[in-house]
Amino acid sequence: MSLKVLSEKYIRIALAGNPNVGKSVVFNNLTGARQHVGNWPGKTVDKKEGVYKKGNITAYIIDLPGTYSLTAFSEEEIVARDYIIYEKPDVIVNIIDALNIERNLYLTFQLLEMGANVVIALNKMDLAEKSGIKIDTRSLERELGVPVVPTVAPRKEGMEELVHKVVESSSKKTSAKLRYSPEIEKYIERLEGIIRSSADINKVFNPRWIAIKLLEGDNDVLDKIKGMNGGKEIVSEVSKIKEDMKSELGDPEVAIADARYSLISSILKKVVRGKGKIPASDLLDKALLDKYLGxxxxxxxxxxxxxxxxxxxxxxxxxxxxxxxxxxxxxxxxxxxxxxxxxxxxxxxxxxxxxxxxxxxxxxxxxxxxxxxxxxxxxxxxxxxxxxxxxxxxxxxxxxxxxxxxxxxxxxxxxxxxxxxxxxxxxxxxxxxxxxxxxxxxxxxxxxxxxxxxxxxxxxxxxxxxxxxxxxxxxxxxxxxxxxxxxxxSPFVIEFPVYQKPSLKxxxxxxxxxxSLFFKKAGTVILIGLLVIGVLTVTDARTLSFTDNPENALISAIGKAFLPIFAPLGWDWRLIVAAIFGFIAKEIVLGASAMLYGVGEEEIASKMASMYSPIGMYGYMVFIQLYIPCIVTIGAIKQETGSWKWTIFAVAYGIILAYIMNFLVLVVGHALLR
Amino acid sequence: MPLAFLPEGSSATIVGIRGGRRLVRRLTGLGLTPGTQVRALRSGYGPILIEVRGTRLALGKGVAMKVFVEVSA
Structure with missing residues (x-):
C-alpha cells in the first residue's frame, strides 16, 4: 500500500478524463495495490495516488477528478487544472471514451491548450467496434500531434503500449499545435503577445492558455495573474480585446467553445467512420425510464x-x-x-x-x-x-x-x-x-x-x-x-453513460x-467521544473517584440535571442517560437502558412496558429517531462540511426537532385517546 | 422555442442559451453550443432526455427552459 517505493528517478503521470470513461479501471491496472486515497487539501474531492513499478520503470500516478472541462466551474475542475499548472506532471494520460469521442476531445483540447504533455488512451475500443464505430488511431495521432493508444481497460488491453508511450513522451516534449479558426486566433495571438512580455507569468503559465482563459472570462485565472508582475497591464488589455471580439463574434466564451467544437468536428470527419448505435442500452433505457415502471x-x-x-x-x-x-x-x-x-x-x-x-x-x-x-x-x-x-x-x-x-x-x-x-x-x-x-x-x-x-x-x-x-x-x-x-x-444536468458491466475489482x-478512510478520518472524533462517555460513566458524581455503578456516576448526575427539561415528555433520568449513550452508536440505547433499569437485554422491553404507556414510549422512539446523529456520523459531517459550525448545527437542530416531535406525539396521542 | 417543449422523437438545432455564466459554461462543456443538433429521446414529463454529439444528457425542466432551439425540417 505504501507509496514509498518511489526511487530517485521516476515519471510523474496524471490521469485526466471525463467521468464514466473507465479512468478508475486504468488507474487500478497501472497501480495495482500500490495506491492511496485521500482528500485534496481543503477540498471534498477524492485524491487518488499510486505507484507503477515494472522493470526499471517507476512512475508516480495521480488520478485527477473526472471532469468535462477545465474551466473554474466546480471544485473538481479547479483541483484538476491547478495540479496540471503548478505540479507540472511529466505526462498527462488523457483517457477518452471511444464511444463518445466528440465530446471527450473537448477536454483533450483544453489540456493541449495548457501546453501539457499528453498521451491519449482511447478506451472502450471493443464497445466502439461492436457498435460500428471505426476510428483510425494513426491519423488521429497525426491530427492532434500526440500519441494515441487504443485500450480496453477491463481486459487490460493496451496497457503495456500505454506505458511505453508514456515513457517515450516523458523524455521529449510533444508539440501539439492546435490552431482554431483565424477569426479567433487573431484575438488569442493579440493577447498572447502582451502576456509574453511578462517574464514572471511566462515562468509559471503557458501564455497561450492564459490568453484563452482570460478571453473566456475565467475569474480564477484572472485572480491568479492580477498580482503578478505585468498582471495589471494585461488585465486592462483583456477588456479591450474582449470588447472587440464581442462586437465581431458575439460572446467570447461561446465563440471559443464553438471554435473548439468545429475543429473537433473537422478532425473527426477525417478519422471516424460509422455512427455508434447501442441497441441494448436503448432497450434498457426504455424499460428503466418507463413512465409507470421506472x-x-x-x-x-x-x-x-x-x-x-x-x-x-x-x-x-x-x-x-x-x-x-x-x-x-x-x-x-x-x-x-x-x-x-x-x-x-x-x-x-x-x-x-x-x-x-x-x-x-x-x-x-x-x-x-x-x-x-x-x-x-x-x-x-x-x-x-x-x-x-x-x-x-x-x-x-x-x-x-x-x-x-x-x-x-x-x-x-x-x-x-x-x-x-x-x-x-x-x-x-x-x-x-x-x-x-x-x-x-x-x-x-x-x-x-x-x-x-x-x-x-x-x-x-x-x-x-x-x-x-x-x-x-x-x-x-x-x-x-x-x-x-x-x-x-441547482440546475439538473447529468450525462447518461452507456450501460456496462460493473467491475468487481x-x-x-x-x-x-x-x-478504511472514514475510520482514519473519523477516528479522532470517535475516540474522544468514547473517552468522554467512558470517564463520565466510571466517575462517581459526589466523590469524583471510581465507581462501578453507573447510577452514581457523573453521567447519571447529568441525566438528572436535565430532568426538568425532559419531565414534560414523561421521561425519568434513565431514559435521558440511555439517549446520551446513544450518541456512541444508536443500538447502544437498548443495552444502556437495560443496564440502567437493572435488567437483562431480553427483559428490558417488558420492563419498560410496565413503566411507560405506549404513547409515552412511542414519543421516546420518535425522539431517538430524530435526535443527534451518532459519533461516527458527526465525524463524517464534520469532514464533509469542513466546518464545526454546521456540525454543531446538525446536532442542535436534531435535538430541538426531536423534542418538539416527541411533545407533539404526546399531545396528539392523549387528545385522540380521550 | 425552449428545448423543454421539443416533442419526443423530434430533432432541433440549438440557437442560444439564456442563462447565467455558470450554466452556459456547464452546458458548453457538455457539448451544448449554438448550432448543435439535438434530438429529444424523452420529454413532456419531468426532466428531458436528449441526444447530443453522440451522448445522452438529462436536463432538468428549469435548464431545458433556458436552452432555445429551432426545430429542423
Whole structure:
C-alpha cells in the first residue's frame, strides 16, 4: 500500500478524463495495490495516488477528478487544472471514451491548450467496434500531434503500449499545435503577445492558455495573474480585446467553445467512420425510464441493495461485536486499577464502544460495494433522472435520492455519498438532513421495543418511524432552502453513460478505500467521544473517584440535571442517560437502558412496558429517531462540511426537532385517546 | 422555442442559451453550443432526455427552459 517505493528517478503521470470513461479501471491496472486515497487539501474531492513499478520503470500516478472541462466551474475542475499548472506532471494520460469521442476531445483540447504533455488512451475500443464505430488511431495521432493508444481497460488491453508511450513522451516534449479558426486566433495571438512580455507569468503559465482563459472570462485565472508582475497591464488589455471580439463574434466564451467544437468536428470527419448505435442500452433505457415502471423498478433495485448489504454483512457484523465483547471481558482486571479497567474494558468502556461502532463497518463496506456497482453500471444517472421531479419540489436535487437510500443502511456512507451532488448548497442540505433517515442501528432498538409495546402492530410502528424520518427530511429541506441555503436546487444536468458491466475489482478497491478512510478520518472524533462517555460513566458524581455503578456516576448526575427539561415528555433520568449513550452508536440505547433499569437485554422491553404507556414510549422512539446523529456520523459531517459550525448545527437542530416531535406525539396521542 | 417543449422523437438545432455564466459554461462543456443538433429521446414529463454529439444528457425542466432551439425540417 505504501507509496514509498518511489526511487530517485521516476515519471510523474496524471490521469485526466471525463467521468464514466473507465479512468478508475486504468488507474487500478497501472497501480495495482500500490495506491492511496485521500482528500485534496481543503477540498471534498477524492485524491487518488499510486505507484507503477515494472522493470526499471517507476512512475508516480495521480488520478485527477473526472471532469468535462477545465474551466473554474466546480471544485473538481479547479483541483484538476491547478495540479496540471503548478505540479507540472511529466505526462498527462488523457483517457477518452471511444464511444463518445466528440465530446471527450473537448477536454483533450483544453489540456493541449495548457501546453501539457499528453498521451491519449482511447478506451472502450471493443464497445466502439461492436457498435460500428471505426476510428483510425494513426491519423488521429497525426491530427492532434500526440500519441494515441487504443485500450480496453477491463481486459487490460493496451496497457503495456500505454506505458511505453508514456515513457517515450516523458523524455521529449510533444508539440501539439492546435490552431482554431483565424477569426479567433487573431484575438488569442493579440493577447498572447502582451502576456509574453511578462517574464514572471511566462515562468509559471503557458501564455497561450492564459490568453484563452482570460478571453473566456475565467475569474480564477484572472485572480491568479492580477498580482503578478505585468498582471495589471494585461488585465486592462483583456477588456479591450474582449470588447472587440464581442462586437465581431458575439460572446467570447461561446465563440471559443464553438471554435473548439468545429475543429473537433473537422478532425473527426477525417478519422471516424460509422455512427455508434447501442441497441441494448436503448432497450434498457426504455424499460428503466418507463413512465409507470421506472419508479417501481428503482425501488426494487434499492430494496435488493439493502437486502444484500444487511444479509451479506450480518455474519461479519455479529463476529466483530462478539469479538470485542470477548476481548473486553477477557482483559477485564488486567491493569489492576479499577478506574482504568472499567474505562477501557467495562460494559460502556472504550473497547466495547469501539466494538459497537466497528460492528457496523461490514455493513458500511457492503453498502459502498453495492453503490460502486450501481455507479459503474450507469444506472445511478437514471435513478437521479427518475427522482428529479419529486425531489426538486422540496428543493433537493435528483441525485440526493442516492445518499437518502444509503442512509437506511447507515448514515455514515450516506454522508460521504453526498459527494455525487455537485452544487455546494444542494450538498449541504443533503448532508444536514441525512441523519433523519432511520439507519440500521436505530432499527435494532426500535424492533425490540416495538415488539413489547405494540405486539402485532410492531411492524407498522417501525414503518411509521421510517416514514416520519423521510417526511422530516423533506420538511427540514424545505425550511433550510427558505432560510439558510436560499434558492432552488441547482440546475439538473447529468450525462447518461452507456450501460456496462460493473467491475468487481474497482468495487472491491473502492469499498476498502472508503471503509478504511472514514475510520482514519473519523477516528479522532470517535475516540474522544468514547473517552468522554467512558470517564463520565466510571466517575462517581459526589466523590469524583471510581465507581462501578453507573447510577452514581457523573453521567447519571447529568441525566438528572436535565430532568426538568425532559419531565414534560414523561421521561425519568434513565431514559435521558440511555439517549446520551446513544450518541456512541444508536443500538447502544437498548443495552444502556437495560443496564440502567437493572435488567437483562431480553427483559428490558417488558420492563419498560410496565413503566411507560405506549404513547409515552412511542414519543421516546420518535425522539431517538430524530435526535443527534451518532459519533461516527458527526465525524463524517464534520469532514464533509469542513466546518464545526454546521456540525454543531446538525446536532442542535436534531435535538430541538426531536423534542418538539416527541411533545407533539404526546399531545396528539392523549387528545385522540380521550 | 425552449428545448423543454421539443416533442419526443423530434430533432432541433440549438440557437442560444439564456442563462447565467455558470450554466452556459456547464452546458458548453457538455457539448451544448449554438448550432448543435439535438434530438429529444424523452420529454413532456419531468426532466428531458436528449441526444447530443453522440451522448445522452438529462436536463432538468428549469435548464431545458433556458436552452432555445429551432426545430429542423
Amino acid at each position: 419508479i417501481p423498478i428503482f425501488l426494487t433495485v434499492l430494496w435488493a441493495i439493502l437486502q444484500f448489504a444487511f444479509i451479506g454483512s450480518a455474519p461479519f457484523c455479529d463476529f466483530l461485536g462478539d469479538l470485542f465483547a470477548f476481548i473486553g471481558n477477557f482483559l477485564t482486571g488486567i491493569t489492576g486499577i479499577p478506574f482504568v479497567d472499567y474505562l477501557l474494558f467495562g460494559d460502556y468502556g472504550i473497547i466495547q464502544g469501539l466494538g459497537a461502532i466497528l460492528s457496523f463497518v461490514p455493513l458500511i463496506m457492503a453498502l459502498y460495494f453495492a453503490l460502486s456497482l450501481l455507479e459503474d453500471s450507469g444506472y445511478m444517472a437514471r435513478a437521479a433522472f427518475i427522482m428529479d421531479r419529486a425531489m426538486r419540489k422540496v428543493g433537493l436535487s435528483g441525485r440526493t435520492i442516492i445518499p437518502m437510500i444509503m442512509g437506511i443502511g447507515c448514515n455514515v456512507p450516506a454522508v460521504y455519498a453526498t459527494r455525487i451532488i455537485p452544487d455546494k448548497n444542494d450538498r449541504m442540505v443533503a448532508i444536514l438532513t441525512n441523519p433523519l433517515i432511520m439507519c440500521g442501528a436505530r432499527l435494532v432498538f426500535f424492533s425490540a421495543i416495538a415488539d413489547a409495546f405494540f405486539g402485532a402492530y410492531a411492524g407498522d410502528v417501525v414503518l411509521s418511524l421510517y416514514l416520519l424520518g423521510i417526511i422530516m427530511v423533506f420538511v427540514v429541506a424545505i425550511i433550510l432552502r427558505k432560510t439558510l441555503f436560499k434558492g432552488k436546487a 474497482v468495487a472491491t478497491v473502492r469499498m476498502w478505500d472508503r471503509g
